[in-house]
Amino acid sequence: MICVHLRQNFYTIFGMLFGLCFGPILIPLFEEGCFFTDIIRVKSFENDNFMSDDFVPKINLAAKPLKPQKNPQQLLRPRYFTTELGIRKKLFVAVLTTQQTINSKGVVVNKTTSHLVDKLTFFIDAPGSQKLNVSYLKLPGIVGFIDTRVILKPFHVLKYIKDNYIENYDFFFIVSDNAYIKARNLNEIVSKISISERVYASTKIENSQYCSLNAGILFSNSVIQSMVKDIDWCVKNVLQSSSDDDNFGRCVLHSTNIRCQQMVQGNQFSSYFLRNEDDIHIDLLKSEEMRNALTIYPIRKVYTFYTLHAYFSSVDLQQTDKQIAFFRKSILEKSSFTPDGIDGVTWPVGNQPGSKPNDRFDILRWDYFTETHVYLSNDFNNLRRLNEAEREDIKIVINACVEMIQKKYSTVYRFSSLTNGYRKFDPSRGMDYILDIVFQHTTTNERIQKRIEVCKPLGKVEMLPVPYVTENRRVNILLPIRMNDRENAFKFLQQYKSECLEKKEKIFLMLVFIYEYNAPGKGTKDDVFKDLKDKALTLTKMYQRDDNRVAWLSIKLPFSDNQAITEALLSFAIVDLSLKKFTHDSLILLSSCNMEIRIEYLNRVIIIALLKDLKVRMNTIFGWQIFSPIPFSEYNPIIHGLKLPYVDVNKKHGHFDSYNTKHISFYAKDYFITRKRIEKLIPLVKSDSDIRLFKRRDSDGENFTHLVLNTIYGMFVKYGDVHVIRAVEPGVRLKYQEVDCTFFQSITDSTMAALRKNCLNERNTNLGSRSQLSKLLLEYQEQNKLNLTV
Incomplete structure (x- = not known):
């Protein structure tokens, strides 16, 4: 049996023995430097075909390792995805105008065209010795050229487009200000043309191969880029003539070898030459030539622009109504093929159906x-x-x-x-x-x-242009402090230290100490705010290297016969006196001591709920917008019975107080501009003694009452030119604070009655929810029954 197994595994055993015996002898022969390897390497290097092989690695050990000659460039991502993806808008319209006609024809072109195109810009001659005040015109964009040679204005326009807008638009339409533009028709045609098409289209001049600037010329992006490359040749070879069409056309022909096109991809470009401006009648307006024209020129009277625009707008409206009727009819006819049938058609037909509630x-x-x-x-x-x-x-x-x-x-x-x-x-x-x-x-x-x-x-959603803002602006907080606010003020400073100063954020805090007329203070040894001032000095010394400090301003209230009016208008005095310490471009935030700064908001980019979740930096725009958040106010802790160290956004703990307008952010210059307009109603406060001027006069009426009730927020709403954004903001949380309405015991006029009603409403709405108040009332009634029984 053993012999059978040995016979079957003979070759395996023999191989193992052979390897063990001859392995130690053969291994050195195959190591680097052995004789056989050197012979193979020499023969390989002698092979010319092998040396020409691109896949054979060639190692150069001289001067290794080499340092990179320049550091790799860091990739900078664009701010907007449209920039990174190269997404462009469709149409840019450039209007050639003059200083003499921009306040007449320029205004009417803006009113009839700007809302129908992506971008409208006016180009005028603006020599250095002459100044034109165009701020009152409220036009979207005016560009002035110092070079007054009219014959070169179209080339200046090309250069300006190349420097500023060539990457943002697919098509450019250049026209003079004496032409009426059917902007809707132009937009419709442009949307049908491929962006890869080289376009130089308009009405062709008689006996010429060039397009007419007076009628307007449509250029594609590629043609503009080609012209700008040869713009030096175009300027040097300008011919002295009364028309810019020849010079402009020669430039296009030289740069692109394209002649004037009157049809592009099946779209006809035509204009109507208006021979007699005074002879416009209904038959002319209904004619085929006028109906198919993209532009009508020349027009010298502003009234003619409005006449044409009114007629063609009515025609477009009728056409739109016909299309709506046609689509509604189509929906009804095809509703039978849908799963729900005719019952699934919404009313009005074709409109968005209402939202379906989940619960x-x-x-x-x-x-x-x-x-x-x-x-x-x-x-x-x-x-x-x-x-x-x-x-x-x-x-x-x-x-x-x-x-x-x-x-x-x-x-x-x-x-x-x-x-x-x-x-x-x-x-x-x-x-x-x-x-x-x-x-x-x-x-x-x-x-x-x-x-x-x-x-x-609802109509079509439109994107409103808003100025660009960043989060890098320093926020200046004004914190008014009364005598009964000292405890909350200490807590606020402690939170401000841990959440703001230790994080080295760009914030400046100004404490506004408000002294009663009979209270000691403003430098005396019995100063009621001495502890807070010492705390502010300590924080400033601790963080002065980080350019973060806490300052204060003291205001002494004079004795007033009408204390209620003075208290209501006190915020005007606080801001008037405080803004003397700031520049006009300072971002101001008016706050209160009972506001809570929460630690969980530190995990975001900006520091605290006050600045990030309130979005003060992003929602307050210089010369454009102010922001007044609707804070979450805590109910009376005794009534809701929940003892929490913080304010939780919960319907049992509090509510969003829409009546609270005390928290507001604005820029100092916007405040001064609006404040000037109410100076007769509420005089400017330049010193503490001016606060006694806060009183009602018989001639003030409802405007004064409006300002008394809504103060700075009401001033911006009624008298300001800036937008006012007001929205629910869960990042602003106010601890419960007692509301004192004792000032309004005696009602002497309508203003006092409105103040009393407003105060009582604020006090009552912050007590508790309806269920909590009703429960408290039932408990009170039950307790009275027990007492009567006993």
Whole structure:
């Protein structure tokens, strides 16, 4: 048996023995430097074909390792994805105008064209010795050239486009200011042309191969780039003539070898030459030549621009109505092929359907209204009067309903009254109305009630241009402190130290100490704010190397006969006196001591909820916009019964107080401009003694009451030129603070009555939620019953 196994594994055993015996002898022969390897290497190097092989590695050990001659360039990502992806807008319109006509023709071209194109810019001659004040014209963009040679103006325009806009637009339309532009038709044609097409299109001059500048010339981006490369040749070879068309056309022909095109990819470019401007009649406007023209020229009277624009706008509106009717008819015809059939068609046909609620909390509420009042408009009011905007809106809706009924029944019914009205706003659809209107028959005087459903759909979403802002602006916080705010002020400083100073953020804090008229202070040894001043000095010394400090300003309130008015308008005095310490471009944030700074917001880019979640830096724009957040105010802790070291955004802990307008951010210059306009109502405060001037005069009326109730926020809303953004902001959280309404015990006039009502409303809404107050009331009643029983 053993012999059989040895016979089967003989070769395996023999191989193992052979390897063990001869392995140590053969291994050195195959190491580097052995005889056989050297022979193979020599023969390989002698092979010329082998040396020419590109895949054979060649090692150069001389002067190794080498250092890079220059550091690799760091990749900088663009701010906008459109820049990185090379996405361009469609149409740029350049208007050639003069100083004499920009305030007439330039204004009318702007009104009839700017809202229909992507970009509109005016180019004028602006020699250094002459200055033109165009700020009052409110035009989108005016570019002036020092070179007054009119014949070179088109080439200056080309150079300016190349330097500023060549990467942003696909097509450029250059035209003089004496031509009316059908911007809608031009946009429609441009959208159909491929961006790869080389376009030099317009109306061709008679007996020439060039396009007319007066009629307007459309260029593609590629043609503009080719012309700019040869612009030196174009300028040197300018011919002295009364028309720019020849010189411009010669430049295009030399640079691109393209002649004037009157049709591009099936799109016709035509203009209408208006021989007699005074002889415009309806037959001329309806003619085929006028209807197909993209531009109409020459026009010398501004009235003619408006006449043409009014007619062609009405034609476009009629065409749009026909298209809407056609699409609605198509939807109804094809609805039978859909799963829901005719029942799945929304009303109005083709409009966005309403949002479908996921649960009962998402159901949109219908508000009941009459011609004068609205009922249960929010959770706090049962009834309130309609404001001016709401009354105007309801009036427009009722008039539309009456017009529809009279048209349907041949004016046999006339409007009598509105019985019931319901409205609902759907962010995905628009405003819906259900109206019960009473009509009266014109002959029989019979009264009949009809229910009419009305929809005001949302229009196309538009992007509003807003100035660019960054997060690098220093924020200057004004913190008013009264005698009863000292405890909260210490807590605020402690949080400010840990969240702001230790993080080396760009923030400046100014404490505004407000002394009562009978309180010791402002430098005395019995200063009521001495501890806070010492704390501010300590923080400043600790962080002065980081250019972070805490300053203060002291305000002494004079004795006033009308203390309630003085207290209400005190924020004007605080800002008036504080802004003396700041420049006009300073970003100011008015705050309060009971505001809470939360640690979890430190994980974001900017430091605290006050600055990042409030978005002060991004929402406050110099010369454009101020920001007033709606803070989350804590309920009375005794009533909600929850003892937390912080304010939690929860309906049991508090609510968003829409009546609170004390927190507001703005730029100093915007404040001064608006403050000047109310100086007669509320005098500027230049010293502490000026605060006694805060009193009502008989001639002030409602404007003074509005400012007393809403202070700085109301000033910007009613008298400011800047936009006001007001929104719910969960990053601003206010601890509960008692509201004192003792100043308003005696009501002497309407202003005092409004102040008392406002104060009581603020005090009551911050006590607790309805369920908490009702529970407290029931407990109180139950306790009284027990006491009576005992």
